[in-house]
Amino acid sequence: MTRPTENTAANRILVGDCIQLMSQMPAGSVDMVFADPPYNLQLSGELLRPNHSRVDGVDEEWDRFSDLPTYDRFTRDWLGAARHALKDDGTLWVIGSYHNIFRVGSILQDLGFWILNDIVWRKSNPMPNFKGRRFTNAHETLIWVAKSREAKYYFAYEAMKNLNEELQMRSDWTLPLCTGAERLRGEDGQKAHPTQKPEALLYRVLLAATRPDDLVLDPFFGTGTTGAVAKQLRRRWIGIEREHEYARLANARIAAVEELAEPELVDVPARRTQPRVPFGHLVERGLLKPGTNLFDQRRRVIAKVRADGTLVAQNHLGQHSGSIHKVGAAVQGLPACNGWTYWHFQEGKSLAPIDVLRQKVIAEMH
Amino acid sequence: MTRPTENTAANRILVGDCIQLMSQMPAGSVDMVFADPPYNLQLSGELLRPNHSRVDGVDEEWDRFSDLPTYDRFTRDWLGAARHALKDDGTLWVIGSYHNIFRVGSILQDLGFWILNDIVWRKSNPMPNFKGRRFTNAHETLIWVAKSREAKYYFAYEAMKNLNEELQMRSDWTLPLCTGAERLRGEDGQKAHPTQKPEALLYRVLLAATRPDDLVLDPFFGTGTTGAVAKQLRRRWIGIEREHEYARLANARIAAVEELAEPELVDVPARRTQPRVPFGHLVERGLLKPGTNLFDQRRRVIAKVRADGTLVAQNHLGQHSGSIHKVGAAVQGLPACNGWTYWHFQEGKSLAPIDVLRQKVIAEMH
DNA sequence: CGAGTTGCTGAATCCTGAG
DNA sequence: ACTCAGGATTCAGCAACTC
Numbered sequence: 001m002t003r004p005t006e007n008t009a010a011n012r013i014l015v016g017d018c019i020q021l022m023s024q025m026p027a028g029s030v031d032m033v034f035a036d037p038p039y040n041l042q043l044s045g046e047l048l049r050p051n052h053s054r055v056d057g058v059d060e061e062w063d064r065f066s067d068l069p070t071y072d073r074f075t076r077d078w079l080g081a082a083r084h085a086l087k088d089d090g091t092l093w094v095i096g097s098y099h100n101i102f103r104v105g106s107i108l109q110d111l112g113f114w115i116l117n118d119i120v121w122r123k124s125n126p127m128p129n130f131k132g133r134r135f136t137n138a139h140e141t142l143i144w145v146a147k148s149r150e151a152k153y154y155f156a157y158e159a160m161k162n163l164n165e166e167l168q169m170r171s172d173w174t175l176p177l178c179t180g181a182e183r184l185r186g187e188d189g190q191k192a193h194p195t196q197k198p199e200a201l202l203y204r205v206l207l208a209a210t211r212p213d214d215l216v217l218d219p220f221f222g223t224g225t226t227g228a229v230a231k232q233l234r235r236r237w238i239g240i241e242r243e244h245e246y247a248r249l250a251n252a253r254i255a256a257v258e259e260l261a262e263p264e265l266v267d268v269p270a271r272r273t274q275p276r277v278p279f280g281h282l283v284e285r286g287l288l289k290p291g292t293n294l295f296d297q298r299r300r301v302i303a304k305v306r307a308d309g310t311l312v313a314q315n316h317l318g319q320h321s322g323s324i325h326k327v328g329a330a331v332q333g334l335p336a337c338n339g340w341t342y343w344h345f346q347e348g349k350s351l352a353p354i355d356v357l358r359q360k361v362i363a364e365m366h
Numbered sequence: 367m368t369r370p371t372e373n374t375a376a377n378r379i380l381v382g383d384c385i386q387l388m389s390q391m392p393a394g395s396v397d398m399v400f401a402d403p404p405y406n407l408q409l410s411g412e413l414l415r416p417n418h419s420r421v422d423g424v425d426e427e428w429d430r431f432s433d434l435p436t437y438d439r440f441t442r443d444w445l446g447a448a449r450h451a452l453k454d455d456g457t458l459w460v461i462g463s464y465h466n467i468f469r470v471g472s473i474l475q476d477l478g479f480w481i482l483n484d485i486v487w488r489k490s491n492p493m494p495n496f497k498g499r500r501f502t503n504a505h506e507t508l509i510w511v512a513k514s515r516e517a518k519y520y521f522a523y524e525a526m527k528n529l530n531e532e533l534q535m536r537s538d539w540t541l542p543l544c545t546g547a548e549r550l551r552g553e554d555g556q557k558a559h560p561t562q563k564p565e566a567l568l569y570r571v572l573l574a575a576t577r578p579d580d581l582v583l584d585p586f587f588g589t590g591t592t593g594a595v596a597k598q599l600r601r602r603w604i605g606i607e608r609e610h611e612y613a614r615l616a617n618a619r620i621a622a623v624e625e626l627a628e629p630e631l632v633d634v635p636a637r638r639t640q641p642r643v644p645f646g647h648l649v650e651r652g653l654l655k656p657g658t659n660l661f662d663q664r665r666r667v668i669a670k671v672r673a674d675g676t677l678v679a680q681n682h683l684g685q686h687s688g689s690i691h692k693v694g695a696a697v698q699g700l701p702a703c704n705g706w707t708y709w710h711f712q713e714g715k716s717l718a719p720i721d722v723l724r725q726k727v728i729a730e731m732h
Numbered sequence: 733c734g735a736g737t738t739g740c741t742g743a744a745t746c747c748t749g750a751g
Numbered sequence: 752a753c754t755c756a757g758g759a760t761t762c763a764g765c766a767a768c769t770c
Contacts, residue, residue: 102471
């Protein structure tokens with residue numbers, strides 16, 4: 001399924017100031033924003049390892065802000081511009097550390113964003129604390145927000161559960177740092193960018209909060225991890241980056257990425273989006289004849305199917321009739337019930353839930 | 367080593383407003399503050415579990431604030447009063463969730479506190495997300511601060527390392543919720559306080575940032591977990607609590623605590639939680655790309671990897687999709703199957719079980 | 733007595749499309 | 752904007768109970 005390309009200029013890097021460039025984008029044109037802004041690390045002096053080698057910390061000009069109000073103003077400005085570009089039902093992710101994430105989180109709330117989760121990226125291989133004066137700083141924090149409390153955001157619940165072997169995905173993710181072959185290096189062998197994020201992190205973010213062909217915007221593109229993973233997963237992307245050199249590296253990197261040849265492999269199934277099949281259709285189609293008996297799993301309750309797709313049942317609580325859900329709830333004395341899984345029909349000698357008939361109908365619809 | 371008792375009234379609960387009472391305390395009289403303030407959860411309506419039972423959410427008067435500015439003002443006021451009571455070389459801890467922790471962190475920085483770490487309490491048994499609309503909210507955040515950038519705070523580096531099997535203690539702590547016998551209950555069997563923290567959490571906090579006989583202040587004392595653990599570890603404590611009933615329960619609880627005869631014997635090894643690696647993580651990490659073919663040992667069955675870590679396969683029994691285990695079972699017509707050993711990937715000219723990839727990931731996690 | 737089953741609960745910002 | 756109804760949705764730990 002392709003989405004309208006309100007934004008013509010997808011799959012490219014804009015070089016320039018992200019506040020200005022996002023403000024110029026059409027309002028509400030982007031499905032998701034992923035942002036890895038400067039952390040304002042406030043490192044003082046240099047840090048030496050026990051063997052006296054120097055730790056190559058972040059000391060770039062783009063990470064220096066004169067004070068907290070300056071950082072706050074910058075944060076309000078770029079988040080406001082991102083809000084402009086974001087669709088009303090889109091979501092936004094920001095990653096940060098304790099140096100900046102509390103400023104970011106507060107400002108997100110002040111701007112009207114609605115927090116869905118804070119996510120902890122638990123690093124399996126963090127840098128140790130060389131001085132032994134604090135706990136090893138072994139995680140970073142992502143904040144995931146919708147544009148408002150009422151927004152109908154997208155969340156690939158089933159895909160996340162599948163990724164996690166049938167257990168709900170939690171708010172803490174254990175992933176290694178970006179090292180080895182994945183880490184982009186310059187011709188001198190030095191790392192090309194000091195804060196390159198692992199592709200596995202973006203993989204999970206994009207799979208969780210976008211559909212294929214969705215448009216993803218990254219205003220602090222750096223060496224283009226977001227674009228590389230978006231291309232692989234067949235999402236459209238726009239990157240904004242201030243420095244030509246990073247943009248050049250990112251373009252080369254993304255050009256080398258192969259997108260998945262078979263689109264159906266990235267279109268992960270979701271129960272929620274299946275077409276609705278009323279129970280009556282099964283009766284119309286003759287999959288269940290009027291007069292058929294339905295049972296609960298233990299055959300303690302019997303209901304009869306009527307021609308219009310309603311049920312009638314009788315037990316010690318009285319006589320009940322209505323939809324499969326209403327009658328299922330009534331015979332159990334519960335406020336609600338999923339009739340598709342509660343009611344069973346005779347199949348040979350055993351019972352099968354009526355949901356298998358619905359699945360059969362859904363399968364025929366493809 | 368005993369410290370001067372500048373503050374005579376130790377080891378007791380003050381009933382009243384913590385802002386007022388902390389302001390009246392002698393300036394710089396407290397070695398450490400631990401605070402578990404209201405989170406301002408802003409819950410609306412009721413939440414039902416899949417079995418239709420009601421979730422007993424926090425709905426106490428003390429957690430209701432009219433808006434964010436009101437919550438911010440409250441936070442600034444109590445943190446300011448705590449700062450007054452805290453020694454210049456003392457430290458302060460605050461625990462919270464995404465609802466409030468960003469407000470707290472920002473205000474801490476605004477007041478001149480210096481962040482030493484943010485700590486993630488990773489809950490081993492959190493409440494699930496019943497509606498499947500977000501990631502399971504499986505952690506809370508603690509912020510640990512000194513009074514200023516220059517302060518000479520105390521950190522028990524060696525004790526923390528010993529607690530963690532000779533490895534540096536990281537900024538993420540895996541601990542269970544407070545349940546079972548530890549949870550205080552009223553005569554009706556209901557929980558006495560909706561947000562009682564586990565003693566193990568306070569144990570680690572107090573061991574990390576205080577010495578024996580240090581004075582610990584908890585301005586939101588509740589049922590007195592901080593006091594109970596402080597007494598056990600031979601720290602002095604002051605609790606402030608607004609509600610008489612909580613104070614009464616806390617007093618009875620702490621009276622029953624025995625302090626350790628030999629504090630140096632409190633070395634409890636941290637349980638290293640054994641890593642579980644879902645198949646989907648191999649896909650995220652790029653060890654197996656979506657679209658890759660997997661085979662049984664004799665290459666008679668082929669399955670394809672999807673982006674969410676599920677497989678699709680087809681044979682004479684039909685088309686199957688789902689987890690590596692489910693599909694492995696289905697293609698063999700068996701009730702169960704260990705997908706890790708059944709499925710193989712192409713490695714050079716031969717096949718290797720996908721379990722070797724899992725072992726690689728597990729090895730990285732140590 | 734042990735093994736297996738059922739039930740309860742925890743700081744929760746928890747549905748959605750049709751009419 | 753609203754209502755109404757279909758029907759989707761849970762993990763770990765502990766305690767109590769059954770067989």
